[in-house]
Amino acid sequence: MAIEVRNITKRFGDFLALDDVSVDIAAGSLTALLGPSGGGKSTLLRVIAGLESPDSGVVEISGTDATRLPPQRRNVGFVFQHYAAFKHMSVYKNVAFGLEIRKKPKAEIRRRVDELLELVHLEPFAKRLPSQLSGGQRQRMALARALAVEPEVLLLDEPFGALDAQVRKELRAWLRRLHDEVHVTTVFVTHDQEEAMDVADRIVVMANGRIEQEGTPDELYEKPANDFVMSFLGPVTRLGDRLVRPHDLELLDKAEDDSTEAKVVRVVRLGFEVRVEIQVDGSDVWVQMTRYVADRLDLEPGGRIFVREAVTSA
């Protein structure tokens, strides 16, 4: 294991930020810490980095107990949401910082920084100041800076949170490719489930200072441990007393076994996707289907329809 977190508890005053949290991060994995804000995911990341000290519990990095080590000696790379660029230094100097601190020979520093600037596509900007870069470029610079010291783990705290939607999508794909090239164990914090599913190969869902569930994106989506995970990781609707995915509901023209009668309230066509709002026993339910399925049904607001849970292969 690259990172082992054992029974970590952390309070800020009366607020319990981490409540007896244990988690393993496999070497070479790309893990997302996912959850609503205030759920403890950033605190956990900062505890791993040594930027917060836990009240109790143990953090091991590459098999050594790092709980009492200062951040300088943990060999982690950390990337902040707001970049934390060294504003008075050029892009080159920013990336070279960790190497200069380690008193590496000048020629080696030059080679390594050039290599990293190429990796993050910032070679033409080496002499610029961070204030002359866009948000996306600054974050790539921060990544290169963190990677320069060859950390054992790379920790990213909401790395795309301050960027606009388009740049965010690009950087996501880029981080995924970077990880495939560099293979450094990576943990990133996000509150965006789509981002987590898109980028990570493992997801740890956190809320209220506890881990709700961990697993691959598919496992979490298909077999959520509880209603919270289910509703956090995708669309849900309530049929009777059960929480179901709206695309796992099937609408029928006539009654079958296990189907329930319902009334069509509204049909929303979003291009390929169609959302049908229905009423079952007086409560609102919505069903998600493709246009082609919707076209085969007789969906008129006010009309009668039958609904049941689709039989899935699982």
Add this chain to the structure above:
Amino acid sequence: MTDAPSPVVRYGMRILALGYLAFLLVIPVGLVFWRTFENGIGPVIEALSSPLAKHAFTVTLQVASIAVVANTIFGVAVSLLLVRHEFRGKRILNTLIDLPLAVSPVIVGLALILVYGRLEPVGGWLSERGIDIIFAVPGMAMATIFVSLPLVVRAVVPVLEEVGIEQEQAAWTLGASPIQTFRRITLPAIRWGLAYGIVLTLARSLGEFGAIAVVSGRIRGKTQTLTLFVEERFQNFDEHAAYAAAFALAGVAVVALVAMNISRPEES
């Protein structure tokens, strides 16, 4: 949308602001300047090169440089403490820092005599060991340090708050020790706030009169600073020397302020 103020209001406000500054600042200081150079530059140089004036200059520089160095170190340390750390009594410390602005310098001088005067326990003990505080440079430096205490802190604290702690934390994760982080990240980030605080401290130290007057004993040719020299010359109807020294005093402070504002880059 609010309407733009009418021309009458706009010009009225400008005239008011300029007039206020003119009568309080520009005209009096301008007159000092004019009276100083009334008879050309010769008498000015002559007045400033008398042994007493030269000595006053030296004493002032001594006292001011001690105060600037002490308050720069203390100011940066306290600013870091106030902004980067949580501890009991932080609000009390914060209030204490501002105390010198509220207390009259004369009181500061008297208070120092109460502790370090030769007839007091602490002062007596030091005096027996050959260390004189009151009526000597150490006491004058202490008085000056006291009155200029808040200036560096108040200039640096807002900058430290604005810069935030993330750059420092990033430096830690990259392996920089606290000292390396301070030198390579924090200090460059606060340099203009610090420079401003230092210039204000220098200006305040050069101009201090009340506390110095009490603590120095006003011994001509020994503990007389430039401000004391100006006053003493003025009382002795040597207005020319008084104006010349006053001009020199103001000149140093203004040059320091202007030099800092020129060297400071536009964007930060």
